[in-house]
Amino acid sequence: MKPSTHAHSRPPQALSALTGRLRGQSRKITGPRQAILEILRRHPHPMTNREIFAAMPKGRCDLATIYRAMHLLEEMGMVQRFDFGDGTARFELVGEGDDGHHHHLVCTRCAGVVEIDECFLREIESRIAARNGFKAVTHKLEFFGICPECQR
Amino acid sequence: MKPSTHAHSRPPQALSALTGRLRGQSRKITGPRQAILEILRRHPHPMTNREIFAAMPKGRCDLATIYRAMHLLEEMGMVQRFDFGDGTARFELVGEGDDGHHHHLVCTRCAGVVEIDECFLREIESRIAARNGFKAVTHKLEFFGICPECQR
């Protein structure tokens, strides 16, 4: 998992800012949730629930709790769900005010991830919506390839 | 599941042409495989393995056999795997000589699917590959929205 370069610059959010968003929605600030947010905060790339669980000091919380927390955080817009097509969901922290929409370039050999901040499809999205009479059209896009390290 | 419009026109392939491709790779033409190909042939949209199983006359073959067949057909390039982000794989028949690369517009209410034949990202793909030193870059892209029927 070599390429951890991220061309973007999502500034790390303070933990207090994150818990504040929870408090604002009158959700409780518990040990497991703080631990999860702390882990996501330090990780610039999408993580599976199992990875979050593994990164947690000595099973500090149950895996089921992580699943429930990610549902909540996703609903609140604090994390964004990504799907790399291997059948396991991945989550990334979303900056305050950001909608979290971006893409990734994933190495199919080592699973390394490069963040892609540009979005190329905004206008194509509206064209497709109009042409087919759809509303509220969004998209999911991920790139896959072989990273420089894995080519050698 | 209303919108079954497909702007594209993938001509249905004869079953004999399909089995011929199997024969050409010295794979066996069995009852289950013929049934699977027949079902896919009549379905212009991606199907889950369970849907294929359900469309099969009276459990004519085992679900595990369908999984194994789809692996084979995918490897042979006869079907293309799609991922609508709900954690279950979907498969669509690929025309002879076609690479199967295309996208979908999926209704998040009724799960209806519109096929999108254009691909907008060929050149962006090479730009991203070059910029990050990746090789063999591909992408997966799906659109989601609310179809005309479901808006009423």
Added chain:
DNA sequence: ATCGCTGCAAAAATTTTGCAGGTAA
């Protein structure tokens, strides 16, 4: 007669859920 393929059953992996008890507010 091969070797590949199938059905059945069991297992693996991810995700969801019920429930009783605990804790943040």
Added chain:
DNA sequence: TTACCTGCAAAATTTTTGCAGCGAT
């Protein structure tokens, strides 16, 4: 105190795999 959360256990899905026997070539 009162909701909300958590851990534990069980269940629901999707997908994979082992094995013995059958069947296409």
